Amino acid sequence: MTVFQGILLGILQGIAEFLPISSSGHLAVAQNLFKLDDVPLLFDVFLHLATLFAVCLYFWRKIARLFCILGRWIVRRTQSESTVHPEDLLTGSDKAGRRTIVAVIISTFITAVIGIFTSKKMPELSIKSTCAGFLVTAILLIVSNLKRRQNEAKAEKEGAAPAEGISLFQSVVIGVMQGFGTLPGISRSGSTIAGALYSGVDAKAAGDFSFIVSIPAILGAFLLELKDLDEVNESIGAAPVIAGCAAAFAVGYISLTFLMKIIRRGKLHWFAAYLIPAGVLGLIFLH
Secondary structure, three states, X not given: OOHHHHXXXXXXXXXXXXXXXXXXXXXXXXXXXXXXXXXXXXXHHHHHHHHHHHHHHHOHHHHHHHHHHHHHXXXXXXXXXXXXXXXXXXXXXXXXXXXXXXXXXXXXXHHHHHHHHHHHHHHHOOHHHHHHHHHHHHHHHXXXXXXXXXXXXHHHHHOOOOOOOOOHHHHHHHHHHHHHOOOOOOOHHHHHHHHHHHOOOOHHHHHHHHHHOHHHHHHHHHHHHHHHHHHHHHHOOHHHHHHHHHHHHHHHHHHHHHHHHHHHOOOHHHHHHHHHHHHHHHHHHOO
């Protein structure tokens, strides 16, 4: 792999990791087109790790609040009024934050269980399976948008305020969908946001939680694949990895900022218009 190819893959990762179009699926397609059949999975995980830093930078306030809430929870201290942020449904209060922390743990555990199974199946999947995954993601986005509209219409009719934090049921649904999103072609962000919306989470909170819950999942995948570190150095080299990670971080932060605006406007299903033709063309032409 050349440095130029590493940068291109990093840019692709930065775009596709946050936009609900499946970064792993697009990396698989790009590697197929570049004839890079010997790239270790750890290279992809390195790129995911680079975009993880973009997540931490974008959500640093919410992450800091969660650690503060966890600290108060452990020492049993009461939250002061100055630290309450009613507009933040995930970390704005100790009650919301505690529910969010528990939800992250539950969702991550479920994702890990499913991920162990899917990781064994991934080497057997063809590039056409990845392209079929694009179509599945498109369906998820369309269905979740319909559910979001139903939820908002019901809330407006009943005059109900959005619930704080993530419930036990919602965390299970999101964990299952994130585990499902480990398959190439299935967008992790798209599937977790779809699961959150379908289970009744507010649209903005669904987007925020989708990326917060990705932090332990990506770190776990990175630790599991560290055994291939020598293989990455031998087959790729340090320069393409560093260049790719730098590109993934920079482009990823821009993509995340763009996506959060799309989520707040309730237009996530727009990406189905790209995924459907991409999936169909891939099924026809790639092999």
